Amino acid sequence: MKGLIALVDCNNFYASCERVFRPWLHGLPLAVLSNNDGCVIARSQEVKDLGIAMGTPMHHLPREAFERGLVLCSSNYELYGDMSARVMATLREFTPHLEPYSIDESWLSFEGFDRAALPDHCQKLCGVVYKWTGIPVSVGAAPTRTLAKLANRHAKKHTATQGVFVIESANSPDTLALLERTPVSEVWGIGGRVTTRLYEMGIHTALDLARANPKWIRRRFSVVVERTARELAGTRCIDMNDAHDSKQMIMTSRSFGQMTADRHEVAEAVRAHAARGAEKLRRQRSLACALRVTVRTNRHMLHLPQDHDSITLALPRPTDNTFEIVRAAQRALQRLWKDRGIRYQKCGVQLMDLIEATGQQLDVFQPPQPTADREKSERLMSALDQLNGQYGRGTVTVGVQRQNAAWQLRSNHRSKRWSTRWDELPTVRLQ
Structure with a gap:
């Protein structure tokens, strides 16, 4: 008989992350806003109890909610990503068979575990995760993933379960x-x-x-x-660690904090998006054969000149090198740019025709990249990823990225990146 599969889900994850380093937020209604502080994308239970729906625009939030203590937070993905990694590391203390499903969910296999002792094991898991990370979690275990999802949902909704619900049989x-x-x-x-x-x-x-x-x-x-x-019905159709297809394209695109007609500011954004896409390429061990750069104005402001254009360029060879991808993206922007004072709201870089880094097909008409050059590129990209991973994204960038540029996201309510930035570490004041 196969062991049970568990889904571990962090409760109100973004809101919980905001409360770890600011415990005075516990009990207050807390809403996390989307990019550019546009709308609500995460809610604490207190916000749900106020009747505020997901996706509510910030300017539509009722005055009564603020009178009842509503706290707004800009999305702080650097903090959320680091807290997610801490939760995953803690979960690996309870089973070697772990498969991350999203930033706040993971599948765990309890193959070989005594089913009778599993509820206590899961209760201990919840307690240790909260003690070590400050993030509350719920656990649902069952013979199949779909039933584990239902079990997790039941554990979240009913306080009597104490965050754990185990389905031992589909026919009970x-x-x-x-x-x-x-x-x-x-x-x-x-x-x-x-x-x-x-x-x-x-x-x-x-x-x-x-x-x-x-x-x-x-x-x-x-x-x-x-x-x-x-x-x-209890028949397992999806096993742990099933092979997942790599992405066929990677798109990095965000709206600007303010519209801009400054070519240098748009170029900064294109560089940042291209570098971010290259980082994702390396993470999934893929190479890109082409890229597309897109620029767009605000289609709702019809009194302003409109432009929505893109251009696709083939890369000289399949690559995951940040510098090669950034150079190609900058060439594409140069061909796209229109010197007519057009104010742009958004740009994006799409990496296309992805292939596996370990199984690329060489072009018979193009000499292969020299081994020394390829190894040098791999060492350089590895160092780049290591520095940004250790000291925070944006520690090492390609070109200048000004923090007050128009393309930078609005984040007027962002908390500190407590665990990834040296200059934002929490401090303790001795009496």
Whole structure:
């Protein structure tokens, strides 16, 4: 019999990260804003209780919420990423079989663990993660990933579980009751359109889907929905560490904090996006064969000159070298630029035609890169990534990146990057 799979999910992760180094925020309604402080992307439970929905624009937040102590935080992804790494490192103390799923979720396999002792083991996990990182987590364990998702959701919603809920069998009375209480729309992997079609066919709950004929489901929907139905019934269709396809393209793009017609400021943004894309390339061990640079104005401000243009360039050879990618992106911007005083709101760099770094096909018409040059490039990129990883993103950049440039994101409510910046480390004052 296979062991259980657990989903560990950090509770209100962004809000929890903000509270780790500022404990006085506990109990206050806390909302995290999107890039440029546009809208709400994360909420503490207190904000949810105020009825503030995800995606609410900042300027639409009700005055009553501020009167009740609403605290706003600009998104601080450097802090969130470091706190996520700390949580993952702690989880590895409890099982060697860990698969990160997102910045705040991980799959854990408890192969070989005594099922009777698993609830206590998971309770201990929650306590240690909170003690070592300050982040509260919930754990749902079950025979399949889809059931583990449901178990985790149940653990979060019901305080009596103390953050842990274990489904030992898909056919137990408690499991069947949970499936019957769960609308099919809340099942992992079931989207809005599929939900509508399932309703039309008389499938309203997770239990209805679990009892449906899988072959019938596949004929009317897809193999993905069929797998979901089988997993709800207790048949594991997705194993830990299944191979994941690499991304076919990498897009780095953000709106500017302010519109700008300054060519040098747009060039700074293009350099930053190209460098960030190259970093992602190396992380997934891929090489890019081409790139596309895009510039765009604000399409809602029709009284201003409009421009939405892009250009695609082939790279001289497949590469993940930051400097080669940045140079190509700058050439593309030079060809795109229009000296007409156009005020741009956004730019982006898309890396395309990605191939595996270990299995690239050499061009018969192009001499291969000399071994010494390739090794030098690899050492340089490794040092670049190590420095930015150790001392914080942006420690070493290609060209100047001014902190007050118009393209930099608005983040008027950003907290300090307490754990990744030397000049922002928390300090202790002795009495």
